[in-house]
Amino acid sequence: xxxxxxxxxxxxxxxxxLSFLPGLRFGPVLFAVLAVAFPVALIALGxxxxxxxxxxxxxxxxxxxxxxxxxxxxxxxxxHVIDGPWVAGLPLxxxxxxxxxxxxxxxxxxxxxxxxxxxxxxxxxxxxRLERLTPPEPTSDREA
Amino acid sequence: xxxxxxxxxxxxxxxxFVVVLAIGVWAARRTRTSKDFFIAGQGIGLLVTGLATxxxxxxxxxxxxxxxLTYRMGLSSLxxxxxxxxxxxLLCWTVAKxxxxxxxxxxxxxxxxxxxxxxxxxxxxxxxxxAVIVGTVGYLGAQLQAMGILIxxxxxxxxxxxxxSLPAAMTIGLVVVLVYAIAGGMVAGVYTDLFQGAIMxxxxxxxFYYALKSGGGxxxxxxxxxxxxxxGPSFLDPLGNAPVYTAIGFFFVFAVGxxxxxxxxxxxxxxxxxxxxxxLPLVIGLTQxxxxxxxxxxxxxxxxLVAAAKLPPLVRPDEASPTFLLNFAPELLAGIVFxxxxxxxxxxxxxxxxxxxxxxxxxLPRAMGRRITDELFWGRIAVLGVAIVAAVFAHxxxxxxxxLGTFAFGTFGAALAxxxxxxxxxxxxxxxAAIASISVGMGLNLTLEFLSKQTFWAALxxxxxxxxxxxxxxxxxxxxxTLFVVTWLTDRRGRAPxxxxxxxxxxx
Numbered sequence: 001x002x003x004x005x006x007x008x009x010x011x012x013x014x015x016x017x018l019s020f021l022p023g024l025r026f027g028p029v030l031f032a033v034l035a036v037a038f039p040v041a042l043i044a045l046g047x048x049x050x051x052x053x054x055x056x057x058x059x060x061x062x063x064x065x066x067x068x069x070x071x072x073x074x075x076x077x078x079x080h081v082i083d084g085p086w087v088a089g090l091p092l093x094x095x096x097x098x099x100x101x102x103x104x105x106x107x108x109x110x111x112x113x114x115x116x117x118x119x120x121x122x123x124x125x126x127x128x129r130l131e132r133l134t135p136p137e138p139t140s141d142r143e144a
Numbered sequence: 145x146x147x148x149x150x151x152x153x154x155x156x157x158x159x160x161f162v163v164v165l166a167i168g169v170w171a172a173r174r175t176r177t178s179k180d181f182f183i184a185g186q187g188i189g190l191l192v193t194g195l196a197t198x199x200x201x202x203x204x205x206x207x208x209x210x211x212x213l214t215y216r217m218g219l220s221s222l223x224x225x226x227x228x229x230x231x232x233x234l235l236c237w238t239v240a241k242x243x244x245x246x247x248x249x250x251x252x253x254x255x256x257x258x259x260x261x262x263x264x265x266x267x268x269x270x271x272x273x274x275a276v277i278v279g280t281v282g283y284l285g286a287q288l289q290a291m292g293i294l295i296x297x298x299x300x301x302x303x304x305x306x307x308x309s310l311p312a313a314m315t316i317g318l319v320v321v322l323v324y325a326i327a328g329g330m331v332a333g334v335y336t337d338l339f340q341g342a343i344m345x346x347x348x349x350x351x352f353y354y355a356l357k358s359g360g361g362x363x364x365x366x367x368x369x370x371x372x373x374x375x376g377p378s379f380l381d382p383l384g385n386a387p388v389y390t391a392i393g394f395f396f397v398f399a400v401g402x403x404x405x406x407x408x409x410x411x412x413x414x415x416x417x418x419x420x421x422x423x424l425p426l427v428i429g430l431t432q433x434x435x436x437x438x439x440x441x442x443x444x445x446x447x448x449l450v451a452a453a454k455l456p457p458l459v460r461p462d463e464a465s466p467t468f469l470l471n472f473a474p475e476l477l478a479g480i481v482f483x484x485x486x487x488x489x490x491x492x493x494x495x496x497x498x499x500x501x502x503x504x505x506x507x508l509p510r511a512m513g514r515r516i517t518d519e520l521f522w523g524r525i526a527v528l529g530v531a532i533v534a535a536v537f538a539h540x541x542x543x544x545x546x547x548l549g550t551f552a553f554g555t556f557g558a559a560l561a562x563x564x565x566x567x568x569x570x571x572x573x574x575x576x577a578a579i580a581s582i583s584v585g586m587g588l589n590l591t592l593e594f595l596s597k598q599t600f601w602a603a604l605x606x607x608x609x610x611x612x613x614x615x616x617x618x619x620x621x622x623x624x625x626t627l628f629v630v631t632w633l634t635d636r637r638g639r640a641p642x643x644x645x646x647x648x649x650x651x652x
Contacts, residue, residue: 006570006628013624014394020389020618021612028388035194035396035617039227039234042400045569046238050651063230071392074382081370081377081384087169091370094219096439102226106433109233110426114420117422122241126652127418133249133645 001057002048005041012038029075036071047121054120054134059112070100097138150298150470156479157298160343160486161320167336172192187599188334188411190420196299196334196428197232197411202344202435203492205549206410207485207651208290210436213461214443220386222561224550225436227399231358232428236421240412242338242568242649244421249412249645254499255406255560256507261646262567264615265575270511271582273503278586280500282552287493289460291317291486297466298482311539312559318535321493322528334414336494337534338485345431346478347484348438350477351469355441358449358472365448367450372451387612391584397550403555403565407495435488438481442468491532492562494531498523500530551593554616558585562627563622570631571650577630583622589616 012034018024019031038061047056077084077093087095113121182318188196204223213221246252250261253275260269261430292314296302359365378384383391402408407534415421446464450543455471465485469478504526505516516522523567538548563578592607592615609618642650 002570006566009566009624010628013621013628016543020609020613020621022608025454026609026611028392031396032392035392038396039399040476041231042403042565043230043234043237044567045517046234046587048569054581071615075388078381078383079378081381086363086366089366091366091377093382093384094339094380097222098185102229102433105229106429109230111428113236113425121416122421122652129648129652130245130248130418133648135249136492139576144605 001053004052004117005045005048005107008041009038009045011039032071032075033068036067037064040067049120055116056112056120059108063108066100066108070096071101147592150475151412151479152475152481153298153479156476157482157486160483162489165320165323165334167339170335179373188414188416190415190427192334192338192422193411193415193420194424195431196337196414197408197428198431198435199337199341199344199488200407200411200495201405201492201493202432202467203287203290203488203549204289205286205492205553206435206439207331207348207488208293208342208462208465209286209306209549210439211442211446211464211468212460215458215461215464218385218392219382220376221386222382222440223391224398225439226428227395227402228241228432228436230397230429231402232316232397232425232432235402235408235412235428238565239409239568240421241418241652243409243412243650244415244418245652246646248418249649252413252559254507255404255409255504255564256503256511258409258442259560259567259578260510260562263563263573263575263578263638263645264643266475266511266513266581267403268563268582270508270573271579271586272560272563273507273554275510275582275586276503276588277500277530278506278592279406279552279555280496280503281534281537282548282555284493284496284500284531284534286549286552287489287496288314288318288535288623289538290432291321291489291493292373293460293462294466294482294485294489296360297463297470313463314535314539315511317493319488319530320495320532321490332510336487339357340484340491341431343480343487344482345434347481347487348435351473352441355445355468355479358468359445359452362444365444368451369444372447372456375447375451375630383487386612389612389617390614393612393617394550397554397557397620401553401616403551403562404557404560404562406499406556407492407561409564410495410499445472457605496534497531500534501526505531512565523628525605529617550616551589554593554614555586555589558589558616558619558623560585562624566624566627568650571633571647573636575626575640576634577627580630581623581627588622589619592618 016031016034019027040060044060047079049055053060073096074093081091085092166195243258246258246261256269256272259272292310295316296309297315301313305312307503366380369379370377414579448455459466468480473481501523505519505522509516551553559582562581567573567578595604595607596615
C-alpha cells in the first residue's frame with residue numbers, strides 16, 4: 001500500500017501540474033479529482049507499517065469515497081441552487097460541502113486514529129525500542 | 145463608531161490585554177533556557193498541545209479574513225476551512241509521530257532541525273530555515289493587519305486618525321505581541337494559547353448562534369442571499385462563485401500544505417508523552433471545527449443582512465466580522481468575541497515571531513557552520529526584527545488578509561511539506577531531492593505570486609496558467625513532483641545511509 005501511495009503521489013503531482021496549463025478542457029476536473037485524493041494518499045503513506053495499512057485499509061478507503069463522492073455531487077449540482085433540492089436550510093450542493101466534506105470525515109478520522117493508535121500506530125514495543133535509542137544523558141543548554 | 149461609544153466592548157478588550165500581558169510576565173520567569181524559549185521545555189500535556197496547535201493555526205486569517213473572503217466570493221471560500229475535518233489526522237499519521245519521536249533521540253527544536261537530522265544536510269536545513277523566515281513575514285503580516293483592523297473597530301481610531309489609523313492600530317498590536325513574545329517565548333505562547341483557545345472556542349460558538357439569530361435562521365439567511373441582486377444563487381454554490389481551480393485549489397493547498405506549517409509542527413515537539421498523540425486529532429479537529437463556525441456564521445449572516453438592507457454594503461470585505469459584532473451581538477458578548485479574535489491573532493503572531501526568531505538565530509547560523517552562543521538573548525532581539533519587517537510588509541502588500549495568509553501558508557506548504565511528509569516516510573528520498581524540492585517550492589511560490597500581483601513593470605509576463613489557478617497550488621504540486629523526480633534520479637548514487645536512530649523511527 002505504501003508503494004501504491006508513492007506511485008499515486010508521483011503521478012498525481014505531475015498530472016496536477018499538467019492540468020494547470022491553459023486551454024485543457026478536462027483540466028479542472030482532473031485537478032479536482034486528484035487534489036481531493038492527494039491528502040488521503042499522504043495519510044496512507046504516513047500510516048503504513050511495513051508497507052501495509054492493516055486495520056486502516058477500510059476507513060481510509062471510506063474517507064476517499066466520501067470525499068470524492070462529495071466532490072462529484074457538488075460538480076453535478078453546480079449551477080442548480082434554485083431548481084435543485086434543499087437540505088437543512090441550504091441548497092443540496094452547500095449541504096454536501098458542509099456535511100460530506102467537513103463533518104462526516106471529522107468523526108471518521110479522529111475516531112479511527114484513536115481506536116487504532118495503540119495496536120497499530122504507536123505500539124508499546126516501539127516505545128521500548130525508542131527508549132533503547134535515547135541517549136543516556138540528554139544534552140542540556142541551560143544558559144541562565 | 146466614536147471612541148468610547150461602546151464602553152463594555154473597550155473594557156473587555158482591555159481586560160484581555162491585561163491578562164495576556166500578565167501571562168507573558170509570568171512566563172518570562174519560567175523561561176530559562178533556549179529549550180524553554182523555543183519548545184516550552186517539552187513539558188506540555190494533551191489539552192494544552194491540542195489547544196495551542198488549534199489556536200496557532202487559527203488566527204486573524206480565520207476570524208477576520210475568512211468571513212471577509214466569504215462576503216466576497218461566497219461558499220467557495222469555505223474550501224479553505226473544511227479540510228480541518230481530516231488535517232489533524234493527516235498531520236498525526238504522517239508527521240507528528242515521527243517528529244515527536246525524533247525529538248526524543250535528537251535535540252530538535254525546529255522544522256529545519258528535523259530536516260537536518262533526516263537528511264544530514266546543512267544545505268537542506270538552511271533552505272528550510274530561509275523558507276520559514278519568508279513565510280513568517282507573510283503570515284505574521286496577516287496577523288498584524290487583522291489586529292489593526294480589529295483595534296480600529298474597537299477603539300474607533302479611524303475617525304480620529306484618518307489615513308494613519310490602520311498603521312497606528314497595527315503598531316499598538318505589534319507592541320503588545322512583542323512584549324510577551326520577547327519576554328516569554330514559547331512558554332508564554334503556549335500558556336496564553338490555553339487561555340486563548342478556550343476563549344476562541346466559546347466566542348465562535350456564541351457568535352454562530354447570534355449570526356443565525358440575526359438573520360432569522362439558516363433557511364431565511366439562504367433565501368435572502370439567493371434572492372439578492374448583489375449576491376445571488378451562485379453565492380451558495382460551493383463551485384459557483386469561483387473557478388474550480390480556485391475553490392479546489394484552496395482545498396488542496398490548505399489540506400496538503402498543513403504538513404509544512406512550522407507553527408503547527410513545532411507543537412508536536414512540546415508534547416510531554418508521545419502516547420498522548422492518540423487523542424490529538426480529536427482535540428484539534430473538534431476545536432478547529434467549532435472555531436470555523438464563526439467563519440460560516442458571519443460569512444453567511446452579513447450578506448443576508450446586507451441583502452435585507454439591515455446593513456449597508458461593506459467598503460472592505462475584511463470588515464464583515466467587526467461590523468457584525470458591533471451591530472448585532474450584545475455588547476458584552478461583542479467584547480468577549482473581540483477578545484477571542486484578538487486571542488486568535490495574538491497566539492498565531494506569537495508563534496510566528498518565535499519560529500522566525502528560531503530560524504534566524506538557531507537554524508541559519510548552524511546551516512553556515514556556526515553556532516550562536518546565547519540563543520536566548522539573540523532570539524529575543526530577532527523577535528523584534530522579524531515583527532517589524534512583517535508589519536512593514538503587510539502594510540505594503542495591501543490585499544485582503546485571507547489572500548496574504550494564503551500566500552504565507554502556500555510558501556510554508558510548498559517549501560516544506562514534501563521534504564517533511566514524504567521524507568519522513570520514505571527512506572529513498574535523498575538530500576538532493578529535498579534541496580531541490582524546498583528550492584522549487586519556495587522560489588516558484590514567490591515568483592508566481594510576484595508575477596501575478598506586480599504592476600510596476602508592464603513588460604513582465606503574467607504566469608502562463610489557466611484562469612483561477614492559485615500560485616500556491618502550482619508551487620505545492622511542483623515541489624512534490626520535484627521531490628519524486630530527483631529522488632528517482634539520485635537514489636542509487638546520491639543516497640547516504642540513514643543514521644540508525646532516524647531509520648528506526650521511520651520504521652515505527
